[in-house]
Amino acid sequence: MANAPIPADTHPEQQYLSLMQQVWDEGSERSDRTGIGTRSICGAMLRYDLASGAMPLITTKRVYWKTATRELLWFLTGETNIRPLVLQGVKIWNEWPHARYVKETGDEIALDEFVTRIAEDEDFAKRWGDLGPVYGKQWTNWPTYRYRKDGLYEKGEGINQVAEVVESLRTNPGSRRHIIEGWNVAELDRMALPPCHKTYQFHVAAGRLNCLLYQRSCDVALGLPFNLWSAALLTRMMAQQTGLEPGELVWMGGDVHLYLNHRHLIEEQLSREPRGRPSLEIIRTRASIFEYEIGDFAVRDYDPLPPIKAPVAV
Known part of the structure; x- marks a missing residue:
């Protein structure tokens, strides 16, 4: 697993750039579902401390954090x-x-x-x-079925995993079951895209809320900057809702890859140096994690280098 230690005085973004370099230099070249082709490694880990408002917001190219935030808020509505x-x-x-x-x-x-x-x-x-029963549906309305005496099953009440984790963090912080799962095997064939960022596990230590995200498939160039922001944002929101301080985001990737047609993006981004340390302020506390709006979030000290466009593989 790629998890080289990063010196304490190194910019937090450097571990992302180091992962990009490793995948591009060492990844196995493979055919893939999209027909484009990738360079891929198996297993990687990144760690980000979210204390004092810090966020893993990439600065070596502009990341449209409001777009990623709107997507997360859309997930939380259960909309598909x-x-x-x-x-x-x-x-x-x-x-x-x-x-x-x-x-x-x-x-x-x-x-x-x-x-x-x-x-x-x-x-x-x-x-x-x-899109079919993608992220938001599984997060907030995981389907259940009840066995009947006649030997058949009937649809039961859906499970709101997000609400249940918020409650369990409040009432039983030491639990090892603070999990939000998107990989519903029975419904994968109905999804436009099976969940990439599939499993979130939350962990409380010394009054701080940590989150470990396992991502089965990761497009390092286009997807990962969004995934890091969204996971960190969800952790910050969960921490606020449960009266905890933000802790650490631990990201783990399974198939970690770069698309072959992203060479120009990769080479340009790896030639750049991180700049500044962006932070996030959540301006108000909502009554529920499902009530946040885009205006509730303000990013400070974000002065990124210009965006680098590249095609999305479908």
Whole structure:
């Protein structure tokens, strides 16, 4: 597992850049689901201290943290249709339903036109904008089934894993069962994309809330900066809701890869140096973790280098 110790005086972002360099230099070149090809390693770990508002917000290229935040808040609503994201200008899930629409209808509609129809036509969005039972559905409404005397099963009440973890952190902080799981094996074939950041485990020590995220599949260049921000943000929100101080985010990756068509991004980003130490202020405490809004979050001291565009593999 890639987990080389980082000297205490090293910028926290350097471990991300070191992981990118390792995957690019040492990764096994493989074919993959998208047909693009990757360089991949098995197993990696990153650790970030979230004390004093610190956040793992990448500075060697601009990361649109508001977009990642809106996605997390969308997960917490339990919504699985992209329309609420589209109406906020969030584009990160658009390619998957667009690809499904083109495949199933044979209509070679441009992505921008498809997204416009999602925004303007609610019925069209209901038919073509749904992603299946992805993250938010599993997090807040994990399906259950009850056995009946006639030998059949009937649908039971869904499980809100997020609410249950908040309650367990408040009432039983020493538990080893503070887990939010997205990998519902029975429903994977109905998801536009099975969960990549699949398992969150929370841990309380000395009044601090730690989070370990296991990510089965990780696109280091495009996905990981969003995943680190979102996991750290969720940890900060959970800490506020449970009266704990933010602790450490521990990220663990399974198939950790870079796409071969991202060479320009990788080489450019690895030539840059981290700058500044961004922090997050949660401006107000909401009554519930499900009530936060985008205006509740303010990032300080974020002066990143310019963005680096690269195609998303679908």
